[in-house]
Amino acid sequence: MSSSFKMVAKTLLGLEDLLVKELEDIGAQKVKPMRRAISFEGDDELMYKANYQLRTAIRILKPLHEFKFTNVEDFYDKLYNFEWAKYMDLNDTFAIDKVVYSSKFDNTQFAVYKFKDAICDYFVRNYRRRPSVNTQAPNVKFNLHVSEDRCIVSLDSSLDSLHKRGYRFSEGLAPINEVLAAAMLKFAGWDGKQTLIDPMCGSGTILIEAIMLARNIPAGYYRDTYGFQSWKNFDKELWEKVKREADQRIKPIEATIIGADINREVLRAVRVNLRRSKLHMNVKTLHTSFEDFNNTFDSGLVITNPPYGERIGAGEIAEIYNMIGSKLKNDFQGFDAWIITAPKENFKHIGLRPSEKITLLNGQLEGQLQHFELYEGSKKYNQDTPKEKGKLIEEKPRKRQEVRKEEQPNKKFNVSRFLKK
Template identity: 45%
Template sequence: MENFKMIAKTLFGFEEILAKELQQLGAQEVQLGTRMVSFVGDKGFMYKANLALRTALKILKPIYHFRATNETNLYKGIQGIDWSKYMNSNQTFVIDTTVHSENFKHTQFVAQKCKDAIVDQFKDKYGQRPSVDKDYPDVRINIHIDRDQCSVSLDSSGASLHQRGYKTATNIAPINEVLAAGMLLLSGWDGSSDFLDPMCGSGTILAEAAMIACNIPANINRKEFAFEKWSDWDNDLFDQIVNSLMKKTKEFHYTITGYDKAPSAVMKAKDNIRNANLDDYIKISERNFFETEKENKGPLHMVFNPPYGERLDIHLERFYREIGDTLKQSYPNTNAWFITANLDALKFVGLKPSRKIKLFNGKLETRFAKYEMYEGSKREKFQNKENN
């Protein structure tokens, strides 16, 4: 099988983690970009990337590149591709566009012009044309224009890869699965300790933590990928890739726990965890984090997404102060990470974060902050080091 270049799209701040994931999977020529990483692999690797990457949103297969300064160039460029290689006139397609150009102001105009070029080619050659289906297309085409450079790619994923397939119920302020997985990997979570999400909402962070701990492919529960409708779809190869990935799963010997004080959230989280076939690894209970304390003696890894005040009406100052107090008083020997879009709220925690990473949750700029809670005081810990 021949190798070709691909592009994995991701969220801001996850480029290096995604590159590392690709290298560990066996990708060649891995190169970082902005919100994307390019790499080289064959068709089997394309299937594997879609199944296994935790921080990728899409896997694109570039097929053509040309210069376009106006709508005539754009139309001719798209017509320069032999579209019968990628679809037939009975199939449906859709065009997604990203435009950063002075020459083209509207993504919809670009999509319309590209659609016309494809449809006209089929009509001229075969006397009939494929139609557009925005919801369930057979072929999804990605057009990216940067100044006067136009890249045309086939989207091998279809719906965004954050749609893992296990989540049927979400809570009031859900977190994207790719964002959850990226936060966990940034926090250093590798399954070698107990884990707690003390405000678990619909259970996304818990599910992603369990899949990382057990090395379960991120998209194993997903119903379909766009490449399954391509003319070169190889079902046997796909099954081989799935089997080889599932052979690499591993056992997990610690606890993964989720708390939420809302009964509705606990119910939704349990449903989602069951859908993901992860209920053997995760225990969820209805509890208010501020009334809990650490259950086991060993180290604890904590990652959570507290309310930002963007959607939920809480008294932020008191709420964030309680997070700090609970960590300080009840959670020794814990690495606690949480994400917030309320940048002022971090001032109320009353603890100094040892790290702060800029991320985006949708369009919201956030900080992902780490708090290291030592056994005894920090000072004692350093004194003990000096005395040993």
């Protein structure tokens, strides 16, 4: 049995509490939330579990070397004198991932160059040869984190970001990050027992994450490669045991899951991903617009990621989001709706008052996940006038907003695919 050591699980802004719960559930010790990260302790088995099972983690780091430095030369010296041979051999290739915020370097890439030189010079001094860099498929990946005069070097046990689940064989238009999709489902309290509908499903990320969560399929079930598999102390038997025990907890699904989209090509990508992942029996896919979607259920969850302003012009945003609000109000009474968008100002066109607002990042965009409780008799409200809470808005005809040249829709993007024809 390996000894316990410190690790850091990276995540997206706003998902820290979800990741804390996941880490505690798999037995992590000394769990401490930070900004976009959680520190914790555990052994090799826990590290394997974290990579294979966590849905809201991006990568799992194992800190190796932490120090303060006074200048660039001191930075190099402290790296050069570290015992790198404990963690890699001459025949290993390596890569460096960086997060650098320091006035001591003219640019962030210079810090990476000095780190690379320190490793190579160490091996030349001790073994008369230098290892090779391979940025695409390294045997060992280091994470360099520099904050002014403080440096932390870690081994990246994940290699590729954990949002790369391994089930995406075909992509639709601007797919949502898998970690973010899983977080939306967790915020919504998805338990696999309610009806779940994504009426603008794109390439089906929310649908697949919903199935995996409901059936208790590990997040890494479809993924083959992790960084720790190339480490000198990799325990293959322990790794197989971790996967076997997690896979034994997979269960049948109870709920009805429906995904819809009006774009045939995008829907084809959904079906490819579902079939190749052998999940196609767990979800029904429909070729229809949200506006024409025929809801026959009395209750459940609507969880969706509508188009953002970066993909379409400002003039169409109001039309699409107003349609979403009207459709939810009229056809989904008894449901809870969870919608993410960026920027958050898009929500003002929905016209429904949210019961929850959660700030999240989708890529580089800061947006919001909002929760709408659609009780019978739900009415449309203006989100920008909280003092008028309870006051029904008088719907007035909107003039079509003038779209500036730089905001005009991409010619390849057809906004009509979201609206009734």
